[in-house]
Amino acid sequence: MKRGLDAPICLTWELTYACNLQCVHCLSSSGQRDERELSTLEAKRVLDELRDLQVFYINIGGGEPMVRRDFFELLEYSVGNGIGVKFSTNGAFIDAEKARRLAAMDYLDIQISLDGVDAATNDAVRGVGSYDTARRAMDNLAAANFGPFKISVVVTRHNVSQLDRFKALADSYGAQLRITRLRPSGRGADTWHELHPTNGQQRQIYDWLMEHGENVLTGDSFFHLNAFGESLPGLNMCGAGRVVCLIDPVGDVYACPFVIHDEFKAGNVRDEGGFSRVWKQSDLFRSLREPQSAGACASCGSYDACQGGCMAAKFFTGIPLDGPDPECVGGDGEHALSVVQPGSAPKPAMDHTKPVTLTRKNTLVAR
Amino acid sequence: MTIDLDSVLELHPQVAVRPEPFGALAYHYGNRRLIFLKHPDVVRVVQRLAEHSDVAATLGACGITPDRHDSFLAALASLQKSEIVRERIVTC
Numbered sequence: 001m002k003r004g005l006d007a008p009i010c011l012t013w014e015l016t017y018a019c020n021l022q023c024v025h026c027l028s029s030s031g032q033r034d035e036r037e038l039s040t041l042e043a044k045r046v047l048d049e050l051r052d053l054q055v056f057y058i059n060i061g062g063g064e065p066m067v068r069r070d071f072f073e074l075l076e077y078s079v080g081n082g083i084g085v086k087f088s089t090n091g092a093f094i095d096a097e098k099a100r101r102l103a104a105m106d107y108l109d110i111q112i113s114l115d116g117v118d119a120a121t122n123d124a125v126r127g128v129g130s131y132d133t134a135r136r137a138m139d140n141l142a143a144a145n146f147g148p149f150k151i152s153v154v155v156t157r158h159n160v161s162q163l164d165r166f167k168a169l170a171d172s173y174g175a176q177l178r179i180t181r182l183r184p185s186g187r188g189a190d191t192w193h194e195l196h197p198t199n200g201q202q203r204q205i206y207d208w209l210m211e212h213g214e215n216v217l218t219g220d221s222f223f224h225l226n227a228f229g230e231s232l233p234g235l236n237m238c239g240a241g242r243v244v245c246l247i248d249p250v251g252d253v254y255a256c257p258f259v260i261h262d263e264f265k266a267g268n269v270r271d272e273g274g275f276s277r278v279w280k281q282s283d284l285f286r287s288l289r290e291p292q293s294a295g296a297c298a299s300c301g302s303y304d305a306c307q308g309g310c311m312a313a314k315f316f317t318g319i320p321l322d323g324p325d326p327e328c329v330g331g332d333g334e335h336a337l338s339v340v341q342p343g344s345a346p347k348p349a350m351d352h353t354k355p356v357t358l359t360r361k362n363t364l365v366a367r
Numbered sequence: 368m369t370i371d372l373d374s375v376l377e378l379h380p381q382v383a384v385r386p387e388p389f390g391a392l393a394y395h396y397g398n399r400r401l402i403f404l405k406h407p408d409v410v411r412v413v414q415r416l417a418e419h420s421d422v423a424a425t426l427g428a429c430g431i432t433p434d435r436h437d438s439f440l441a442a443l444a445s446l447q448k449s450e451i452v453r454e455r456i457v458t459c
């Protein structure tokens with residue numbers, strides 16, 4: 001697997017940088033549309049290529065993908081070509097009618113983002129009103145008999161204690177719970193230090209997953225916690241450029257959705273040879289498929305289980321790529337973070353955050 | 368159902384198999400399971416199940432020697448559990 005696959009198995013495609021929300025941890029710093037975004041025709045050509053590569057399914061995200069006017073057209077084109085779709089949404093555009101339309105489609109999974117079991121916890125991260133919006137979308141999907149949709153939670157310091165309640169909420173909808181790790185990517189680079197789970201909480205997450213792991217999806221994102229003991233289910237390795245990649249809204253191909261930075265950009269789907277060529281031949285992806293050095297983790301007894309953790313988490317916190325994960329459960333991450341020169345961590349490549357509006361400025365002043 | 372040499376199997380119609388350097392990936396569009404087939408021989412057997420009368424005939428045609436039959440039966444049993452392969456209903 002570490003040698004890479006002929007085609008990715010976890011391909012994320014962010015359709016647009018436009019979003020109705022402005023979550024403080026947004027991995028792609030989304031907000032405003034980019035005028036270079038792929039056209040409907042270009043997007044369909046990419047889907048043709050993915051079909052020819054036998055990509056089984058794609059994860060569609062954004063921004064808010066449903067903002068795109070051709071959203072349903074692309075969805076239907078993908079599924080019609082044998083490429084299943086799972087898309088992530090904040091739910092703002094899933095009204096009763098859209099829910100029925102989605103429920104009528106095959107090979108479609110929907111993932112609604114929710115970062116707190118109550119409005120206070122959720123809205124602090126995702127914005128005022130976003131909790132109600134997400135719940136309304138869930139109600140609409142349930143009423144339309146969509147079947148088991150997914151509730152997707154980014155685990156933060158403020159919601160670790162709510163894991164049981166998230167599970168109960170998912171169960172109440174007949175939905176599946178998915179929890180993933182917060183990474184310091186996009187706007188998350190600025191908020192990670194305040195939001196990421198504390199050391200004690202890391203243990204809590206591990207124990208909780210050990211107990212409930214069978215029925216909870218994780219996108220394989222907590223493998224750094226394997227250093228606590230028995231390994232969690234999953235591939236348990238950093239798949240960047242090997243089994244994972246990102247196509248961003250303007251067609252740039254990155255090693256993973258959490259590393260939108262020039263250093264991890266392998267090419268663009270508009271280049272000659274398209275996506276296939278980037279996946280199969282780009283220098284970046286080839287080098288990621290070479291055996292990686294364990295570096296500072298070489299002497300750690302947990303390296304086989306933890307693999308030194310997440311490349312994105314190290315990169316955007318300024319830790320060398322062969323250093324320990326910033327959330328290393330052995331405590332090495334804390335030390336590595338403490339020697340990072342303030343301000344030296346790389347900045348995300350692109351920022352589509354909406355400019356602060358007058359009203360928001362006023363409320364900021366008022367505070 | 369346990370799998371033995373007389374079992375009559377086929378690749379599940381909702382499963383796609385994609386060749387990979389290590390063997391293949393099998394994806395079930397219905398239950399969304401992704402399974403790694405980590406040996407090229409397993410891939411060949413799975414893809415040719417439907418061409419032969421039973422498992423024994425398929426293994427024979429794929430050149431799997433009898434000493435390896437048990438491990439192949441075990442592999443097929445686990446693939447059946449994830450619905451990558453299923454019982455083939457034989458119609459006359």
Ligand code: SF4
Pocket residue numbers: 224227296297300301302303304306307308309323324325328329330331332333
């Ligand atoms: S030292 Fe490295 S390998 Fe060991 S637990 Fe920490 S991050 Fe993982």
Ligand code: SF4
Pocket residue numbers: 183237238239240244255256257258259309310311312313
């Ligand atoms: S960089 Fe991190 S998020 Fe990306 S594939 Fe590797 S482990 Fe996963």
